[in-house]
Amino acid sequence: MHEKHASSFHENISKIRKLIVQSSLVPGDRLPSERELAETLSISRASVREALRALSFLGIVETRRGGGTFLCEQDRHRYIEILSEFIVTKQTKATDIVEMLKLLERMAFSEIKPTDERLTQLEAVIEDDRTFRQRLIFQLENDLFIRIWSEVNRFFEGLDVGDLYTLDERKRFVETWRGMGMPE
Amino acid sequence: MHEKHASSFHENISKIRKLIVQSSLVPGDRLPSERELAETLSISRASVREALRALSFLGIVETRRGGGTFLCEQDRHRYIEILSEFIVTKQTKATDIVEMLKLLERMAFSEIKPTDERLTQLEAVIEDDRTFRQRLIFQLENDLFIRIWSEVNRFFEGLDVGDLYTLDERKRFVETWRGMGMPE
DNA sequence: CGCACTAATTGGTCTGACCACTTAAGTATG
DNA sequence: CATACTTAAGTGGTCAGACCAATTAGTGCG
Numbered sequence: 208m209h210e211k212h213a214s215s216f217h218e219n220i221s222k223i224r225k226l227i228v229q230s231s232l233v234p235g236d237r238l239p240s241e242r243e244l245a246e247t248l249s250i251s252r253a254s255v256r257e258a259l260r261a262l263s264f265l266g267i268v269e270t271r272r273g274g275g276t277f278l279c280e281q282d283r284h285r286y287i288e289i290l291s292e293f294i295v296t297k298q299t300k301a302t303d304i305v306e307m308l309k310l311l312e313r314m315a316f317s318e319i320k321p322t323d324e325r326l327t328q329l330e331a332v333i334e335d336d337r338t339f340r341q342r343l344i345f346q347l348e349n350d351l352f353i354r355i356w357s358e359v360n361r362f363f364e365g366l367d368v369g370d371l372y373t374l375d376e377r378k379r380f381v382e383t384w385r386g387m388g389m390p391e
Numbered sequence: 392m393h394e395k396h397a398s399s400f401h402e403n404i405s406k407i408r409k410l411i412v413q414s415s416l417v418p419g420d421r422l423p424s425e426r427e428l429a430e431t432l433s434i435s436r437a438s439v440r441e442a443l444r445a446l447s448f449l450g451i452v453e454t455r456r457g458g459g460t461f462l463c464e465q466d467r468h469r470y471i472e473i474l475s476e477f478i479v480t481k482q483t484k485a486t487d488i489v490e491m492l493k494l495l496e497r498m499a500f501s502e503i504k505p506t507d508e509r510l511t512q513l514e515a516v517i518e519d520d521r522t523f524r525q526r527l528i529f530q531l532e533n534d535l536f537i538r539i540w541s542e543v544n545r546f547f548e549g550l551d552v553g554d555l556y557t558l559d560e561r562k563r564f565v566e567t568w569r570g571m572g573m574p575e
Numbered sequence: 576c577g578c579a580c581t582a583a584t585t586g587g588t589c590t591g592a593c594c595a596c597t598t599a600a601g602t603a604t605g
Numbered sequence: 606c607a608t609a610c611t612t613a614a615g616t617g618g619t620c621a622g623a624c625c626a627a628t629t630a631g632t633g634c635g
Contacts, residue, residue, distance in 0.1 A: 215619080217529040217537075225522070240585055251620045253437065256586085260441055264448045272586050273628030338409070345401045353401075399588085424616055435589045440617085456617050457596030 215250070219258040222248050224267070227278065238268065238276040308363050308371060311356050312340060315347045321384045329384075333377050336370035399434070403442040406432050408451070411462065422452065422460040492547050492555060495540050496524055499531045505568045513568075517561050520554035 223244065232238065241259065245252040259276060262268045270276045319325065325346050332338040344356045363371065372380070407428065416422065425443065429436040443460060446452045454460045503509065509530050516522040528540045547555070556564070 221526065221529055224525075242585080253621090254619065257441065257444055257618095259586095260444060261448060264445060270586065271628080273584080273626070275585060275628090341408070342405065345405055426616080437590090438588065441587095443617095454617065455597080457598075457615080459597090459616060 215254070216257060216261075219248065219250060219254055220261055223255075223258055223262065227267075232278050234278045234280045236278050238278065240275060305363065305368075305371065308340075308356075308359055311359060312343060315344050315356075316380070316384070319343075319346050326381060326385060329381055333381065334374070336372055336377070337364075339377055340371060399438070400441060400445075403432065403434060403438055404445055407439075407442055407446060411451075416462050418462050418464045420462050422462065424459060489547065489552075489555065492524075492540075492543050495543060496527060499528050499540075500564070500568070503527075503530050510565060510569060513565055517565065518558070520556055520561070521548075523561055524555060 223238075226244075226247070227238065238244070239247065241252050241255050244255045244259075248255065259268060259270065263270060267279055268276050269279050328342060328346070329339060332342055340360075344353055347353070407422075410428075410431070411422065422428070423431065425436050425439050428439045428443075432439065443452060443454065447454060451463055452460050453463050512526060512530070513523060516526055524544075528537055531537070
């Protein structure tokens with residue numbers, strides 16, 4: 208029944224991308240629901256979801272629970288350009304990597320709404336620099352941001368220069384956050 | 392029963408990454424099976440798979456059907472470094488983007504084993520430059536490579552300079568491939 | 576018109592099953 | 606004993622169906 212493809216996973220991604228083009232969707236438009244896609248492409252909903260998740264990581268689509276799946280606004284793509292330019296024009300010096308990482312984490316810091324739960328999560332790992340920073344970034348829940356951070360952090364870890372922040376800095380980090388207004 | 396997290400998807404990724412660290416896994420090591428992970432982390436196998444797929448896109452793990460899930464060899468990470476350096480040192484000039492794209496596709500060309508099926512798939516879309524190149528890259532089945540190619544191709548499409556190859560070039564492409572030795 | 580309530584839609588997760596492939600243990604064979 | 610073959614267990618890949626949670630679109634009432 209099934210055609211024998213090298214990888215149906217990659218085929219599915221391709222199918223969906225093609226469908227987006229054929230439907231003349233523009234950024235902000237909604238894609239068919241997962242159930243519709245499954246029926247249209249004659250694959251299971253689970254496979255549709257895996258493909259959509261991949262497209263989400265590629266910064267092409269965005270999902271909203273209860274709402275649907277949407278074509279990303281092109282603005283999100285800019286992150287990549289910014290990242291690439293930053294890294295290269297600076298010729299990837301060690302100090303610039305550190306600077307870039309701190310910049311990214313400062314961006315996350317300012318964009319994440321501090322809640323008790325998030326603060327608790329961060330305090331639980333405050334001893335470990337790497338885990339602390341990772342958890343902070345993941346709290347942003349922006350896949351593209353996570354992706355970029357991961358790449359830059361990979362550079363950083365390759366430098367093997369120890370922690371990015373001191374324990375005191377991380378503590379001050381959390382304290383500052385706690386001081387910011389929390390709803391209710 | 393469930394803790395109320397902002398996003399269990401991101402939590403799951405974090406859990407698995409943490410488990411990798413705690414288990415002291417090194418590149419090349421095998422992770423627990425999806426079923427084991429599901430039981431260990433108290434989540435469904437479907438959720439484990441979504442998290443693993445994300446980690447796969449981040450270039451952290453690699454799955455082998457029937458074999459298992461493995462920590463990526465660090466060599467794969469080098470792709471990112473190569474890409475970043477290339478783009479930035481060249482200051483992202485249009486001609487360099489084209490050059491980079493062609494380089495990537497030449498790499499794919501040399502790494503993919505040409506089979507009848509793949510040739511058929513390529514010939515089916517030989518009329519459309521974009522689809523042709525995309526399908527070629529996807530046949531490599533290397534998520535990291537796909538990711539990098541996607542980014543560079545995004546630059547390219549932003550240039551809006553038409554096709555990368557002529558129809559004749561694509562045809563010669565396929566012919567050359569067909570000429571290469573095929574097993575059996 | 577506007578507000579509250581309801582029903583339908585949609586993404587998120589879970590369960591269980593079967594398939595295809597890999598690996599390794601077991602077995603027969605020389 | 607060593608080798609080659611067969612077999613069984615394990616693993617990722619896919620599928621089907623169900624329920625939950627959040628959003629959205631109607632609907633009716635004031």
